[in-house]
Amino acid sequence: MEKIRLLHTNDLHSHLENWPKIRRFLIQRKHEAVHNNETIITVDLGDFVDRFHPLTEATSGQANVELMNQVEYDAVTIGNNEGVGSAKEELNHLYDQANFDVLLGNLFDKKTLKMPSWAKTSKIITSKEGTKIGLLALTAPFPLTYSPNGWDIRFPMDLLPELVSELRDKVDILVLMSHLGVSEDREIARTFPEIDLILGSHTHHLFETGEVINGVQLAAAGKFGQYVGDIVMEVDDNHRLTAATVRAVPTSTMTEFPEDQEEIEGYIARGHALLRAKTVAEIPYDLALGDEEPHLLIDATLQAVKERAQTEVAILNTGLFLAPIKKGQVNQDQLHTTLPHPMHLIRVTLLGRDVIRLVLEMERNRGFLRNYPIIGMGFRGKIFGEIHYSGLEYDAVNRKVRWLGEPVVEEAKYVFATVDHFMFIPFFPTIEIAGTCEFLFPEFIRSVLGESLKSHYPID
Template identity: 80%
Template sequence: MEKIRLLHTNDLHSHLENWPKIRRFLDQRKREASQNNETILTVDLGDFVDRWHPLTEATSGQANVELMNQIGYDAVTIGNNEGVGSSKDELDHLYDQANFDVLLGNLFDKRTLEMPKWAQPSKIITSIEGTKIGLFALTAPFPLTYSPNGWDIRFPQDLLPELVESLRGQVDVLVLMSHLGITEDRKIAATFPEIDLILGSHTHHLFMEGEIVNGVQLAAAGKFGQYVGDIVLTVDQQHRLKEATVRAVPTATMTEFPEDQAEIEGYLARGHALLQEKKVAAIPHDLKVGTGDYLLIEATLRAMKERADVEVAIVNSGLFLAPIMKGLVDQDQLHQSLPHPMHLIRVSLLGSDLIRLVLEMEKNRSFLRNYPIIGMGFRGKIFGEICYSGLEFDAVNHKVRWLGEPIIPESSYTFVTVDHFMFIPFFPTIEIAGSCEFLFPEFIRSVLGDSLKSHYLID
């Protein structure tokens, strides 16, 4: 019997506070396998890059790839943070210096309809004793955000039959590196028993000892580097898989060295320093978070309208985490104030639907004011107040006005807001009745920075 070890990381999201221990753990396991003449594979399942971290933001993810190179992964795939959190050009060059293979079977260039040059659909690795392990990868399809960024993202169901058929006959063990989420993984397992192992991610689910669906072994290791997946495959002399032992190893139990904290703090310090070098504008007054004059939220609403070329904007105050002080503004200040990987959307609605949307917002206003919200790219603590620019709501008469005028139900109106409003469940009219255009590649902080630069030049 041959033992093949497969170690996987996933959804690190630039949580580099766990990286020294993870690197040490993976390196130790690889050295042990080498000494014992055993086969070991290391893979990452995506969302290693996340631009909330200043070093990731400052280097467009290149620093993350430098860290991944320390492992020398056998294969990695991308998550939505790499795919949508990067401009097309940034993603096309993200892996220029990588010492590992990027696997991805469902992303294509929108113009050429060809796979990106930095990716390949699959990889076959032969173990020391001759077992052929086939790896292939799929990432979560978000057409609304991938398409305007220049990508053709395809649904797994459309590609899986051909991918599985083409690989199954060439390998002894077939492994799917999935950034699709737990529900999709279970569906795939139920439909494709030809797959031996699905390594799962995206939904941050955790299987401490795995799960079996339709004879397919599933594994998952949570989020933020809090666990590392450790799977041992047992194959017989005919290279047939006989058993898979799955566990998620808590990072908290791994060896920690005194110098780890200095390394972790160094990543933050380097990121802040690089961002501080990038000057944006020289503003004559503080842009405050809260109430009073010269509000940061007002400057951002103005910037949003300028970018979208519309006269009305809507945003929530919980996005604004820190003021921007007068004087020279740099990208570090913008990043600390608006760390969210959010894009803008331009939304067109009939007047009747716009009235309904504002009523939805007003109905939820009190609830959302102090509502703690996570996910969908939100990096704040609470949703906060809903803020309009160009819209007015008469709470007494329940009337909505657009630029001071009554709304005509049959007319069309276009405004700008953040894509977050489309993904959260509180304002369904946006998705149900709206015509929505995603504005790429800028994040909301970049939109604000561009506006400040245009209004307040650096001498």
């Protein structure tokens, strides 16, 4: 009877405060395996990179790959934070220095329809006693955001039959590294009993001792490095999987050294220093967060959004802004601190009657959203905050909407710009249902503001 250990991490999202303990845990388990002449496989399921962290932002994720190299993963896949949070050129070079294989079966270059050069469809690992373990990987398909970034992202169920058929007869154990989410994982388990093990991520779900569906073992280890997945597979003399013990090990129970905190703070300090060195503009006044100051940060950003999107109207919310920008030199660190969100702009085209409906949705939700806490979907702030229009007016008494001072014509077409977050949250359905939305890549909203400040207030 052979035992094979599989360790998995996922959705770290650059929460490097847990990395020293995770690294120590993974390396210790590897040393134990070598000492006991056992096979151990270590994988990451994506979203290791998140540009909310200053070091990730400053290095376009390269620093994260340096950290991953420390544990020598056998294979990793990408999440949407790597795939959409990176410009195409950045993603094409993200893994240049990686000492591990990147597996990904559903992403292709939009022009050539070929897989990216940095990815492999699958990998086979042979254990100490000759058991062949096959690894496949798929990431969450978001065509609306991958396509304008130059990628052709395919849906898992369209590709899995061929991927599974191609690999199943070559291996004894078939493992899917999934950055698809718990619902998709369960559906795959019901549809493909040929898969032995699905390692799940993306929806940040946690299976402390696993879940079995249709004979397929599922495992998942939460988010932010709060857990590490630890699976022990038992294999008989014919290399058939007979049992799997699944655990999600809490990071809080792992060994911690006094120097860990210094290392964690060092990542933050290094990131801030690198970003501070990149100056952008020199502004003659403070850009304030409040509503009473003469120069508001949200007004400057609304103007920047209109410039980038080439629209006359823009809509944003105050909760996006986490810090003011002070008079004087502006650098990338200030922009990142103020707008840490991995959000892109969208240009939305609506008929006039739908513009009116959208504004009514926003006005109806205004009081509710003012102090409403928002988590996820690219938002890295605390609350949604106040809605601000530029180029739009709403007459609450008469329930009338004016566009650039003129009444909205119901059958005319109108174009405005905002952040993609407005499309993903459930409060303004008119954007997705009635609108034609164009995603603007590759800039994040902070880059859009930075370019505008640079053009208006260049450094002498």
